[in-house]
Amino acid sequence: FCYEPPADIGGTVTAPPKDIQQLTTQIKQAFASDRVMYGGSVNANNIITLLPLGLSGVIVATVCLNPHSFNQLLTAVDHAQI
Secondary structure, eight states: OEEOOGGGTTOSOOOOHHHHHHHHHHHHHHHTOSOOEEESSOOTTTHHHHGGGOOSEEEOOGGGGSHHHHHHHHHHHHTOOO
16 A cells, blocks of 8 residues: 655655554554555655654655656665664
């Protein structure tokens, strides 16, 4: 299951981790799914707060349009201490 809050599409601010965690739990219960991906202004600055939330992955859209920004995101994930 993939979810991106409409208000966060193409933006620069992602939802608070607490809200994402709540939504992930609700999706897993409602759809009997153990895989949830989240999108919503995912970038190098906020990926570290998203990784510990038990997501199956993230959706990157706007950030991948710029090779430098996308590389920064990948580097942040590579250096994450989770």
